[in-house]
Amino acid sequence: MSVPRWLRPFSAAVLVVLLVVSPPAQAQSGPPGRVDPALADALDQALLGFAARYGVEGVSAAVVLPDGGVWVGADGYSTAEEPVEPDMAFGIGSATKTVTAALLLRLDEQGLVDLDASVETYLPWLSAYPNIPGSVTLRQLLAHRSGIFNYTNNPDIQAVLWADPGHIVTPDELLSLVGPPLFAPGTRWSYSNTNFYLAGLVAETVKGASVPEVYAASFFEPLGMTHTRFGWEPVPDGQRWAHGWGTLSDGTDIDLTTLSPNSNFSAAFSSGGLVSTAEEQARWAAALFGGDVVRPASLTEMTTLSTFTSSFPGGRAVGYGLGCFALELGGERVWAHSGRIAGYSGSMGYNPARRVGLAVLTNRSGSGNPDAMLAELHRVVVLNPVAAEDTPETASGIELHEVGPNPTTANVTARFAVPSGSSARIEVLDALGRKVRVLDLGGAREGEAEVNMSGLAPGVYAVRLVAGAEAAVRFVTVTR
Numbered sequence: 053m054s055v056p057r058w059l060r061p062f063s064a065a066v067l068v069v070l071l072v073v074s075p076p077a078q079a080q081s082g083p084p085g086r087v088d089p090a091l092a093d094a095l096d097q098a099l100l101g102f103a104a105r106y107g108v109e110g111v112s113a114a115v116v117l118p119d120g121g122v123w124v125g126a127d128g129y130s131t132a133e134e135p136v137e138p139d140m141a142f143g144i145g146s147a148t149k150t151v152t153a154a155l156l157l158r159l160d161e162q163g164l165v166d167l168d169a170s171v172e173t174y175l176p177w178l179s180a181y182p183n184i185p186g187s188v189t190l191r192q193l194l195a196h197r198s199g200i201f202n203y204t205n206n207p208d209i210q211a212v213l214w215a216d217p218g219h220i221v222t223p224d225e226l227l228s229l230v231g232p233p234l235f236a237p238g239t240r241w242s243y244s245n246t247n248f249y250l251a252g253l254v255a256e257t258v259k260g261a262s263v264p265e266v267y268a269a270s271f272f273e274p275l276g277m278t279h280t281r282f283g284w285e286p287v288p289d290g291q292r293w294a295h296g297w298g299t300l301s302d303g304t305d306i307d308l309t310t311l312s313p314n315s316n317f318s319a320a321f322s323s324g325g326l327v328s329t330a331e332e333q334a335r336w337a338a339a340l341f342g343g344d345v346v347r348p349a350s351l352t353e354m355t356t357l358s359t360f361t362s363s364f365p366g367g368r369a370v371g372y373g374l375g376c377f378a379l380e381l382g383g384e385r386v387w388a389h390s391g392r393i394a395g396y397s398g399s400m401g402y403n404p405a406r407r408v409g410l411a412v413l414t415n416r417s418g419s420g421n422p423d424a425m426l427a428e429l430h431r432v433v434v435l436n437p438v439a440a441e442d443t444p445e446t447a448s449g450i451e452l453h454e455v456g457p458n459p460t461t462a463n464v465t466a467r468f469a470v471p472s473g474s475s476a477r478i479e480v481l482d483a484l485g486r487k488v489r490v491l492d493l494g495g496a497r498e499g500e501a502e503v504n505m506s507g508l509a510p511g512v513y514a515v516r517l518v519a520g521a522e523a524a525v526r527f528v529t530v531t532r
Contacts, residue, residue: 086119086121087115087117087121087122087123088121088436090436091123091432091433091436092123094432094436094525094526094527095113095115095123095125095429095432095433096125097458097512097526097527097528097529098428098429098432098512098527098529099111099113099125099126099127099429100127100459100529101127101459101529101531102127102128102425102428103127103128103129103136103414104128105510105511105529105531106414106419106420106421106424106425107416107419107420108128108297108397108414108415108416108419108420109128109129109130109136109295109297109414109415109416110126110127110128110129110130110135110136110294110414110415111126111127111128111136111412111413111414111425112124112125112126112136112137112138112140112142112294112329112330112412112413112414113125113126113127113330113410113411113412113413113425113429114138114329114330114331114333114334114335114409114410114411115334115408115409115410115429115433116331116334116335116337116338116408116409116410117407117408118406118407118408122331122334122335124138124330124331125138126138126140128415130294130295130415131295131307134295136294136415137292138329138330138331139279139291139292139329140292140293140294140329141279141280141287141291141292141293141294141327141328141329142293142294142296142327142328142329142330142396142398142413142414142415143283143296143313143317143324143326143327143391143393143394143395143396143398144324144326144327144328144333144391144393144396144398144400144413145320145324145390145391145392145393145396145397145398145417146245146323146324146389146390146391146392147324147326147333147389147390147391147398147399147400148248148320148322148323148324148325148326148391149248149323149324149375149376149389149391150336150337150340150375150376150389150400151267151271151326151336152194152248152251152252152255152322152323152375153194153248153251153354153374153375153376154271154340154345154346154354154375155251155255155266155267155270155271156190156194156251156254156255156374157346157350157353157354157374158270158345158346158350159255159258159259160190160350161346161347161350164258164259165190165254165258166190167189167190167191167194167353168189168190168191169189169190170186170187170188170189171184171186171188171189171190171193171250171254172186172187174190174254174257174258175250175253175254175257178227178250181227181228181230183200183201183230183231183232183233184200184227184230184246184250185198185199185200185233185237187237188200188237189237189238190251190254191374192237192238192247193247193248193250193251194247194248194251194374194375195241195358195372195373195374196241196242196243196244196247196358196372197237197238197239197240197241197242197358198237198244198246198247199233199234199235199236199237199239199240199242200230200233200234200244200246200247200250201230201231201232201233201234201244201246202242202243202244202245202246203226203227203229203230203245203246203249204245205231206229206230206231208229209229209319212225212226212229212315212319213315213316213319213394214315216315217311217312217313217314217315217316218312218314218315219314219315219318220284220314220315220318221314221315221318221319221321223249223253225319226246226249226319226321227246227249230246241358241360241372243372245320245323245324246323247323248322248323248324248375249321249322249323251322252321252322252323253322255322263282263321263322264281264282264285267282267326268281271336271345275335275336275339277328277332277335277336278332279291279327279328279329279332280326280327280328280329280332280336281326281327282317282318282325282326282327283313283314283316283317283318283320283325283326283327283393284313284314284317284318284325293309293327294396294413294415295307295308295309295395295415296308296309296394296395296396296415296416296417297395297415297416297417298394298395298416298417298418299418308394308395309395313394316393316394317393320393324391324392324393325393328413329413330398330411330412330413331411333398333400333411333413334400334409334410334411335409336400336409337387337388337400337401337402337409337410337411338402338407338408338409339409340402341355341376341387341402341404341409342402342404342407342409353373353374354373354374354375354376355373355374355376355378355387356373356374357370357371357372357373357378358371358372358373359371360372364421364423364424364427365421365423365424365427365511366381366382366423366424366426366427366428366430366431367379367380367381367382367386367423367424367427367430368380373387375389376388376389377389377390379401379423379427381401381403381426381427381430381431381434382427382430382431382434384403384405384406384430384434385403385404385405386401386402386403386410386426386430387401387402387404388400388401388402388423388426389401390422390423390426392417392418393417394417395415395416395417396413396414396415396416396417397413397414397416397417397418397419397420397422398411398412398413398414398422399411399412399422399423399425399426400412400426401426401430403430403433403434406433406434408430408433410426410429410430410433411426412425412426412429428511428512431481431512431514432512432514432527435481435514435516435525436525449470449471449522450469450470450471450474450476450517450519450522450523450524451468451469451470451517451524452466452467452468452515452516452517452524452525452526453467453468453469454466454467454526455467455503455515455526455528456528458528458529459528459529459530459531460505460528460529460530460531461505461506461530461531461532462504462505462506463502463503463504463505463506464502464503464505464515464528465500465501465502465503466478466500466501466502466503466515466517466526467499467500468493468498468499468500468501468517468524469497469498470493470496470497470498470517470519471497471519472497474495474497474519474520474522475493475494475495475519475520476493476494476495476496476517476518476519477490477491477492477493477517477518478490478491478493478501478503478515478516478517478518479491479514479515479516479518480503480505480508480513480514480515480516481513481514481516482508482509482511482513488508488513489503489504489505489508491503503515505528505530508530509530510529510530510531510532511529511530512527512528512529512530513527513528513529513530514526514527515527515528
């Protein structure tokens with residue numbers, strides 16, 4: 053069998069087919085709160101066409117609002133015969149690290165571990181692996197400041213993962229792949245899956261139970277996360293995987309769901325082995341970073357950063373805490389983590405100022421950019437007047453009835469109405485909230501205005517009608 057290669061983009065022909073046949077995004081609201089119709093419509097518009105535009109088969113997304121209202125949506129396909137639906141589970145990859153970090157913080161609260169104790173305190177047998185310094189602390193593991201080599205960077209892991217996909221990979225197989233340390237513990241920052249693999253082994257040791265048992269009892273069962281589990285566990289009755297897709301080294305697309313998930317997900321273990329739904333990931337982000345999972349002091353530790361900068365479309369990462377990235381999306385802080393594993397990629401996050409959780413999951417690894425997708429949905433929430441300012445739905449008297457065609461490659465027509473005596477304008481904002489077009493409407497009270505969208509890069513843009521201190525927003529997708 054060929055070794056999978058995850059970095060080949062979709063062909064243009066496949067993209068065109070997906071753009072034509074992708075079903076509309078599905079919006080739902082959940083108790084106890086509700087999703088304002090204007091926000092739900094804006095999120096629907098933003099999600100529509102994500103799969104084609106980002107080069108993935110399908111996308112599932114969710115937004116959890118402060119009052120408990122939940123929007124969920126899906127775009128694209130699980131297979132050629134089955135669309136992606138919001139209740140389907142996806143591999144979440146390294147977003148698993150947020151759960152592992154929370155668990156170690158919880159164990160520290162309970163006095164079962166000390167984050168500043170060495171890993172060999174809990175795993176004395178690590179002396180059998182000379183490339184793993186036993187003096188590294190648990191805190192250094194969770195902060196990626198251990199210097200320990202990332203086992204997924206060893207080319208020999210391909211044989212471990214693919215020789216027998218049904219095989220449950222053992223710790224010895226993985227830890228034997230760890231090369232020499234990159235630097236002295238605590239002196240630098242370097243991302244390593246080995247850190248969180250070891251953290252999971254510590255949790256198993258001190259709790260005397262398996263990682264699936266510990267995670268379920270600690271978090272998933274109390275929080276009602278019934279679709280979240282480790283990928284090598286049996287699929288519960290009535291639940292479904294979204295089929296995960298990859299590309300073989302000979303260029304052939306493959307439905308990886310036809311293979312056993314055991315080797316890939318057990319190798320990822322506590323660094324990236326969970327599966328979940330977009331809704332449960334958004335709820336988890338809101339619960340964790342909203343203060344409902346660990347104590348305030350622990351959350352402060354989790355969000356204390358090692359600083360660096362890394363940009364992506366729509367935002368940038370500005371640091372890493374304990375199992376979480378700090379992102380800046382449109383100038384606002386979002387605690388987040390993305391992840392990839394065979395067949396899947398995704399991103400989840402939480403805006404503490406607006407108390408909003410978000411998640412995006414896709415069923416192709418290597419292609420797409422889930423962080424950029426998350427940034428687009430986040431921008432919708434920020435720019436939507438009801439979501440951002442909690443204003444009454446009909447209080448302003450300003451109306452942006454329709455903006456179309458949507459999607460568009462050139463101009464759009466905006467139908468509007470503003471209160472008498474108001475001077476109005478239409479602004480177009482990109483993913484960073486920057487104004488890329490401004491059209492002065494003068495004293496017009498209502499009518500239609502043509503907005504030039506030609507020359508803009510493909511993506512979702514906010515078309516905002518502004519009159520005095522009031523604003524109304526709709527979202528338009530620009531395609532080539």
